[in-house]
Amino acid sequence: MSSVDKKHLLTARQMADFAINGYLKLDELVPQELNEAAYKEQREFQGSGSVYWNESKVIRDIFELPQVKGALQSFVGQYPVYDHSFMHIVRAKHLKGQFYHADSVIDTRPFGYDIQAFYFSHDAPDEMGPTLVLPGSHLRKVSNGSIARYKNIVGQKRMVSKAGTIGFLHHGIWHCAQPNYTDQTRYVFKLRLRPGQEQRGLFNTDDYNSPEVRDMFKKAYHLWCGDEARVNQIQIAKFWRFLCGDDKVDTSFEGALTRMGQ
Template sequence: MDKSHLLTDMEMVGFLVNGYHLLELDLPEGLNERIAGRLDELDHNPGDAIAEEVPELWQAVEHPAVKGALVSLLGEDYEVQGHRHWHCKQPHTGHMSWHQDSTNSRDTRIDRLLGLFYPTDITPEMGPTIIVPGTQFRNAPTDRMATYTNIHGQVPMVVKAGTFALTHYDLWHGTAANRTSLKRHMIKFLFRRVRDNRAPTWNHDPEAMDVPTAWGGKRDDPKNVLSFGNPIGVGQSDHYKERQIRWKCWNNLLGVADATDR
């Protein structure tokens, strides 16, 4: 694989802190429009067979930037799982409540990712997916989450056509209402780690963490972002717990799971 498509230390740390990574793919001219047109013509939801109905989707899944990010996060022999789904947000439909796609156990491993592909531009009025950065390590009962409204720091996926979003499987997400006369298309894919890392699988600088800790200050380097990044401004106690989980995830990705947390 061309190593230029692998993630950097800062991008890896950004994923551990925020729980997502966005890729704007340089797909062949007209491909996004063909995919969107095929989706518009479907008269049923084929479920797991969506990529058989619209095989052009594989050009997004197999794009070098997507493969490079997946190798970085899940290892060189990651698996594209069989489950996938076309989420079509119909015109003039309401929001989807906050939820997680899995039972959150504050796992210290990065084992499963969601891949969300958007073949059209998504505006704020089209019912974008909304995520809450950093919530991949937070557990909450689904019935309680469903009562929440806007959350401080939430991010609507207002993206360009051809965007592929990789998110932690446990990241909190929902959708806004679609207030337009257009369908909002998103195709979800699942990816799984096959085996634990024995070494970094991204563009890792072995000296990236050999910098002073910026206690009480801010510095834009991997070590200090991993330690002090706080995307939604959680309280000190929660932040300390999440920081420990991030460092355990980092050590697992390095292939040194028994290393002392920073």
């Protein structure tokens, strides 16, 4: 993947949002004419969802857009490795949802991650059942469906989206598809990429230690963590060090990492 202009890379605030929540939703990132072309193609497509990436020029054109490439480069660098892709389809009035899962077995990388891009070619309102995610769960490593027994968790969010939105998800985030209560079929295309280089300092690191960014981490608490909310916040602070490429920046609770000599 060729390098993009710095203006297309994610900002420090955007990357901090990803570090804290485990996903970043960029609304209406793709121009409407491409959305309309992709939506038409998806409705007419008769093949397997696993081959859509190879057979669709429009979906590849979308992922060649500078603003899309810039986001991907910010996560996995200039040399990403294709892992897999799939066109997910939830038919109208399909009232059964998925169980909570993470798209991975337990990963041995301390902080490295794959990125999963979820592209919505059409509006996906709440009643259409867009993907449900649990913010902040990306660093709580689990093995795929081992969390299927959990149903509704405080703080969970549906990725309600307008056409052209792409959600970029850490591969470890807990998520699940939701029932579609509408009369229209829901489509979402997922592309998963592995990093081809170390994932440090890949975004626009200007202001990564600014007061505005540091303030975001002061609020990086997720209610579902309960008594472990501070522990999770410290893990997020470690993740931020990794992403920034700065092993001294400390956004942890009361400077815990520095106090512990880390």
